[in-house]
Amino acid sequence: MNYSSYLNRDYKPHAAGDTKRPPRLHRKHLHLLAIFSVTAGLVALFSPSHDAEATRQITQQASPASGQVAREEILDLPLPLPQQLGKSRSEPRQPQDLPWKSVTVRSGDSLSLIFSRLELSPQQLHAVVEADEGGKLLTALRPGQKLHFQIEENTLQAIKYIISPERSLYVTRKGESFNSNVIEHPVEIRLTHASGGIDSSLYQSGSEAGLSDNIIMELANIFGWDVDFALDIRKGDQFALLFEEHYLDGDKLRDGKILAAEFTNRGNTYRAVLFTNAEGQSQYYSPEGKSMRKAFLRSPVDFHRISSKFTRERYHPVLGKKRPHRGVDYAAATGTPIKAAGDGKVIFRGVKGGYGRTVVLQHGGSITTLYAHLSNFRRGVGNGSRVKQGQVIGYVGQSGLATGPHLHYEFRINGAHRNPLTVKLPDAEPLPAKYREEFAQQSGQLLAQLDLFKRVQLAEAGEQ
Numbered sequence: 001m002n003y004s005s006y007l008n009r010d011y012k013p014h015a016a017g018d019t020k021r022p023p024r025l026h027r028k029h030l031h032l033l034a035i036f037s038v039t040a041g042l043v044a045l046f047s048p049s050h051d052a053e054a055t056r057q058i059t060q061q062a063s064p065a066s067g068q069v070a071r072e073e074i075l076d077l078p079l080p081l082p083q084q085l086g087k088s089r090s091e092p093r094q095p096q097d098l099p100w101k102s103v104t105v106r107s108g109d110s111l112s113l114i115f116s117r118l119e120l121s122p123q124q125l126h127a128v129v130e131a132d133e134g135g136k137l138l139t140a141l142r143p144g145q146k147l148h149f150q151i152e153e154n155t156l157q158a159i160k161y162i163i164s165p166e167r168s169l170y171v172t173r174k175g176e177s178f179n180s181n182v183i184e185h186p187v188e189i190r191l192t193h194a195s196g197g198i199d200s201s202l203y204q205s206g207s208e209a210g211l212s213d214n215i216i217m218e219l220a221n222i223f224g225w226d227v228d229f230a231l232d233i234r235k236g237d238q239f240a241l242l243f244e245e246h247y248l249d250g251d252k253l254r255d256g257k258i259l260a261a262e263f264t265n266r267g268n269t270y271r272a273v274l275f276t277n278a279e280g281q282s283q284y285y286s287p288e289g290k291s292m293r294k295a296f297l298r299s300p301v302d303f304h305r306i307s308s309k310f311t312r313e314r315y316h317p318v319l320g321k322k323r324p325h326r327g328v329d330y331a332a333a334t335g336t337p338i339k340a341a342g343d344g345k346v347i348f349r350g351v352k353g354g355y356g357r358t359v360v361l362q363h364g365g366s367i368t369t370l371y372a373h374l375s376n377f378r379r380g381v382g383n384g385s386r387v388k389q390g391q392v393i394g395y396v397g398q399s400g401l402a403t404g405p406h407l408h409y410e411f412r413i414n415g416a417h418r419n420p421l422t423v424k425l426p427d428a429e430p431l432p433a434k435y436r437e438e439f440a441q442q443s444g445q446l447l448a449q450l451d452l453f454k455r456v457q458l459a460e461a462g463e464q
């Protein structure tokens with residue numbers, strides 16, 4: 001899916017009177033932060049994981065280029081690390097002067113097929129697989145993975161198996177049997193900061209700040225409950241975030257998680273912090289511990305699929321007269337999935353006059369949502385069905401009185417229409433009380449870090 005084209009196309013600056021201001025972009029790596037001290041060894045692979053408390057030290061200095069007085073602040077962040085098992089990170093000793101023969105795993109391949117292609121005996125295969133726990137890893141090969149063999153006159157000496165960029169398995173001959181060990185390559189986690197002002201679209205400004213599509217989408221997902229990224233973005237909106245990047249041997253492997261973020265939309269600033277509880281579940285909360293999620297989606301169609309909205313009161317093109325419009329219309333391609341805005345029950349599914357194919361959901365006692373002009377209903381979602389928030393209930397179309405494909409969406413409280421774009425949505429479950437203290441500590445540190453970056457950014461902007 002190419003989000004960029006959607007996002008580029010869909011975001012338009014709305015405020016006409018804004019003074020022209022170049023987007024302020026900023027991105028800085030914190031100097032070498034944390035080596036995810038990963039351990040080698042099979043015990044770790046086959047025993048339940050333990051949380052070991054460790055401290056990650058972050059040292060932040062103004063960049064030398066800025067010419068500022070270097071400032072240094074040290075923050076201690078608690079970070080769960082895999083239990084240390086004291087294994088080496090160096091490769092085990094290999095037979096010298098024996099070339100490695102590389103094999104790429106094909107679709108439908110197995111270790112025994114590979115062994116027979118290499119003319120290695122079934123006895124050796126057996127010895128490898130039975131060697132110890134490590135041999136079992138070789139029974140779960142995936143196409144495209146690489147295996148390297150050292151073979152001397154049809155006698156296997158060693159196998160090197162690249163399980164992932166971070167993990168390799170070594171199987172080495174020891175007399176008539178084999179030993180194995182897993183080498184974990186240390187992944188370095190760098191904490192990165194990025195921020196920017198939105199000039200035309202979140203996607204464009206995010207890209208200019210060096211953010212990947214994934215991080216931009218993630219940012220939009222975090223704040224998508226409060227900000228309608230399809231309809232509400234204005235020139236001058238701003239974002240700032242603190243996120244992890246994973247590096248291996250100096251090369252970036254992938255983006256990690258967004259740890260803290262801030263989004264200012266039309267003068268309202270929203271902040272979010274990631275909190276991971278003792279059970280390993282992660283969720284974003286406001287600094288006050290409220291869930292960033294809401295009991296209702298702000299928009300029942302994915303924001304990057306929406307091309308425009310219509311005015312709220314308009315001359316009805318089909319009826320030929322002006323009439324109040326009591327919902328929001330999201331223009332999107334026919335067939336675009338429509339999601340249930342919240343948990344609820346289907347109380348109507350059928351054709352409803354000018355609404356065409358329509359679904360009405362009842363949420364709790366007082367709230368109903370209505371979805372109209374559908375091209376089709378989702379199979380299996382009928383009258384009386386229970387639906388979960390985000391579950392697809394139908395598809396955008398133009399049934400009933402509609403001039404083009406769009407979703408007509410209404411939100412009612414006790415039968416009275418409310419503007420779905422501005423209605424105050426009920427919160428999802430807040431942070432459980434037992435985590436409050438831990439959360440306060442974690443979030444305080446992360447937000448302090450985010451503020452620190454913003455101060456450095458402001459100082460640098462002031463010098464230019």
Ligand SMILES: [Zn+2]
Pocket residue numbers: 325327328329407408409
């Ligand atoms: Zn409408």
